[in-house]
Structure formats: C-alpha cells, structure tokens
Amino acid sequence: MILIADSGSSKTDWRVIHRDGKISQHRGVGFNPYYMTSEEMAIQMRHDFLVNLEDEIEQIYFYGAGCSAPDRKAEVSNALRTIFRQAKIEIDHDLAAAAHATCGHQAGMACILGTGSNSCDYDGKNIIATRPAAGYILGDEGGGCYVGRKFLIDFIHEEMPKYIREAAIERFHITQNIIQDHVYRQPFPSRYMASFCRFITENRADPYCYRLYYDSFRDFFAKHLFKYEDYRNKPANFVGSIAYYNSDILRKAAADSGINVHIIIESPIAGLTLYHHELL
Structure with missing residues (x-):
C-alpha cells in the first residue's frame, strides 16, 4: 500500500492507494517542520487515522511546505518513522508536488x-x-x-x-x-x-x-x-x-x-x- 500526503501549515490531504487499486482519502491537520519538531508532528500523527495503517503501508510520498532543506525533510521523516517503521519514506517540497500533480x-x-x-x-x-x-x-x-x-x-x-x-x-x-x-x-x-x-x-x-x-x-x-x-x-x-x-x-x-x-x-x-x- 502507498500513502501520499500533500501538507501545508494548516491542513494535510492524505491518499492511500490500496493493493487492489482502490483509493481512500483523509484530511487532517497540517505539518510544517519550520514550526514543529519531529516529536510534535509524531504526537499529532498518532491522533490521526495513520495509526490504523501502520503495518500495511509500504511506501510513503510526503510533499510539504518547508520540506526543501535536508534537515527539515529529516524532521518529517523521523516523525513518520515513529509510526511506519518498515515503510520506505520519501519527503519532498510543495513545488515538487505542484510539478508532479500538474505536469506529470x-x-x-x-x-x-x-x-x-x-x-x-x-x-x-x-x-x-x-x-x-x-x-x-x-x-x-x-x-x-x-x-x-x-x-x-x-x-x-x-x-x-x-x-x-x-x-x-x-x-x-x-x-x-x-x-x-x-x-x-x-x-x-x-x-x-x-x-x-x-x-x-x-x-x-x-x-x-x-x-x-x-x-x-x-x-x-x-x-x-x-x-x-x-x-x-x-x-x-x-x-x-x-x-x-x-x-x-x-x-x-x-x-x-x-x-x-x-x-x-x-x-x-x-x-x-x-x-x-x-x-x-
């Protein structure tokens, strides 16, 4: 299963691509590593729907505001890793999200x-x-x-x-x-x-x-x-x-x-x- 996130400071849109091709979605709070630590993000994520998928997600693509610098990417990755210990995690910034979404x-x-x-x-x-x-x-x-x-x-x-x-x-x-x-x-x-x-x-x-x-x-x-x-x-x-x-x-x-x-x-x-x- 694949987890995709588009995150800003105020909200995050999540999509899950299931093994059978079906897609589910969820909207939650936003995450910005310039204003939140990995610990703060992890706490919030554990209040979200993500904990129900911790053993099923194999790949994560997280696009977010503030996710251009390597140290900020690491903050988000560390937060996700507390839940998804076995998943492959890729973090990118919101410009990459715009490019992939519109240009393909x-x-x-x-x-x-x-x-x-x-x-x-x-x-x-x-x-x-x-x-x-x-x-x-x-x-x-x-x-x-x-x-x-x-x-x-x-x-x-x-x-x-x-x-x-x-x-x-x-x-x-x-x-x-x-x-x-x-x-x-x-x-x-x-x-x-x-x-x-x-x-x-x-x-x-x-x-x-x-x-x-x-x-x-x-x-x-x-x-x-x-x-x-x-x-x-x-x-x-x-x-x-x-x-x-x-x-x-x-x-x-x-x-x-x-x-x-x-x-x-x-x-x-x-x-x-x-x-x-x-x-x-």
Missing part, C-alpha cells in the same frame, strides 16, 4: 498561487530551475498575501472606490489601527492579509478588484516565468486557491503576457495520486 511526466512550468507564491521549470522528471521565494514581505507576487496587502494599502490611503471601501468596513469592521495591529503585532500576518482575498474574489467583476488580481498576476509572471528559458513555448500550470478561484483573470493576464496556461487546480492531491498510481 511532461515538461512545463509549475506554479503555486495560494497564500504565497512560487514556481519552477520542470523537465518531466526533475525541477531544473526555480526563482527565489522571497516570502510575504519581499516577494509572493500573485499570491493571496500580495493581493491582500495591496488591497489594505489602498484602504489605508483611501485609493479604492468608496463603495468597495464601505463594503469592506461593513464586512470586516476594519480601521487603519486594526489593520496595523494585525500586520505588525499579531501572529501570522501573511494569513491575515490573504484573508481579504475571498472578499476581493467575490467582487472581481468590479474593475478595481479585477485589476488587483490582474496586475498581481502580471507581477508574478515578470518575477518568475519571464526568467525561465524559452518560457513562451512551455505550458504554465498552476496550483492554489488564488489561481483556481480567479482562473478567468489569470488566463487573461497570461494571454496578454504571452504565457500559455494549461492546467489550473486548487489542490495537487488528485494529480499526485494519479502520478504515483502510474508508477506502480
């Missing part, structure tokens, strides 16, 4: 547009190039935090349509002081800024909200995809809620930028399941 065994560019953003150039087997992931203060172009930050800046400076500003006040009860408290003093400021994207998406028919996404996607292309060799002749694939729920704007911005968009999905877990099922 074909070459292309794989992009993440969720709370943050990231990208890679993939040759059908390996990631051959990436761009710096500068984080929510210095980067994350096109991601939810980036879009939300632009929205909040416009709110503070009253540089958005009055009716949008009034609707935001009614919906979120925000003021400049409240915004600054969340961004500068409260935990998870990137998550807070990204939380306004649902409101922006709901109003994306409005020219102001449409432009927020359109310009942010163009910024992402400029900082990421334009830097890859022969980018105009490679399909661009996207994973993440920002890309998925604003796919019409994303495709328009891409067409205007000479980018060929292929697949846009919200979560990579289904594509990862197909990818590893084909390897059986």
Whole structure:
C-alpha cells in the first residue's frame, strides 16, 4: 500500500492507494517542520487515522511546505518513522508536488498561487530551475498575501472606490489601527492579509478588484516565468486557491503576457495520486 500526503501549515490531504487499486482519502491537520519538531508532528500523527495503517503501508510520498532543506525533510521523516517503521519514506517540497500533480511526466512550468507564491521549470522528471521565494514581505507576487496587502494599502490611503471601501468596513469592521495591529503585532500576518482575498474574489467583476488580481498576476509572471528559458513555448500550470478561484483573470493576464496556461487546480492531491498510481 502507498500513502501520499500533500501538507501545508494548516491542513494535510492524505491518499492511500490500496493493493487492489482502490483509493481512500483523509484530511487532517497540517505539518510544517519550520514550526514543529519531529516529536510534535509524531504526537499529532498518532491522533490521526495513520495509526490504523501502520503495518500495511509500504511506501510513503510526503510533499510539504518547508520540506526543501535536508534537515527539515529529516524532521518529517523521523516523525513518520515513529509510526511506519518498515515503510520506505520519501519527503519532498510543495513545488515538487505542484510539478508532479500538474505536469506529470511532461515538461512545463509549475506554479503555486495560494497564500504565497512560487514556481519552477520542470523537465518531466526533475525541477531544473526555480526563482527565489522571497516570502510575504519581499516577494509572493500573485499570491493571496500580495493581493491582500495591496488591497489594505489602498484602504489605508483611501485609493479604492468608496463603495468597495464601505463594503469592506461593513464586512470586516476594519480601521487603519486594526489593520496595523494585525500586520505588525499579531501572529501570522501573511494569513491575515490573504484573508481579504475571498472578499476581493467575490467582487472581481468590479474593475478595481479585477485589476488587483490582474496586475498581481502580471507581477508574478515578470518575477518568475519571464526568467525561465524559452518560457513562451512551455505550458504554465498552476496550483492554489488564488489561481483556481480567479482562473478567468489569470488566463487573461497570461494571454496578454504571452504565457500559455494549461492546467489550473486548487489542490495537487488528485494529480499526485494519479502520478504515483502510474508508477506502480
């Protein structure tokens, strides 16, 4: 039996490929080795459905946020090893998940547009190039935090349509002081800024909200995809809620930028399941 995981800081999607080919699924808490020790992750995993499979799983493919550095991979592997002592365990980062889920065994560019953003150039087997992931203060172009930050800046400076500003006040009860408290003093400021994207998406028919996404996607292309060799002749694939729920704007911005968009999905877990099922 094969166990596949796509994990972020807030949730993990698990899929089990059984010996008869059937697939079962589960959603649990997220694991990020930058914020949790292997002991903490192991404790949480033992409260999850995984303990019921400890003697049956032979292979584990775990893709997760924060799983690029060898020491962080080791943290996750050690946590899984406390439950699955005999399984072969492979740990990889979320960019590899995006590439495997959307490109499969074909070459292309794989992009993440969720709370943050990231990208890679993939040759059908390996990631051959990436761009710096500068984080929510210095980067994350096109991601939810980036879009939300632009929205909040416009709110503070009253540089958005009055009716949008009034609707935001009614919906979120925000003021400049409240915004600054969340961004500068409260935990998870990137998550807070990204939380306004649902409101922006709901109003994306409005020219102001449409432009927020359109310009942010163009910024992402400029900082990421334009830097890859022969980018105009490679399909661009996207994973993440920002890309998925604003796919019409994303495709328009891409067409205007000479980018060929292929697949846009919200979560990579289904594509990862197909990818590893084909390897059986």
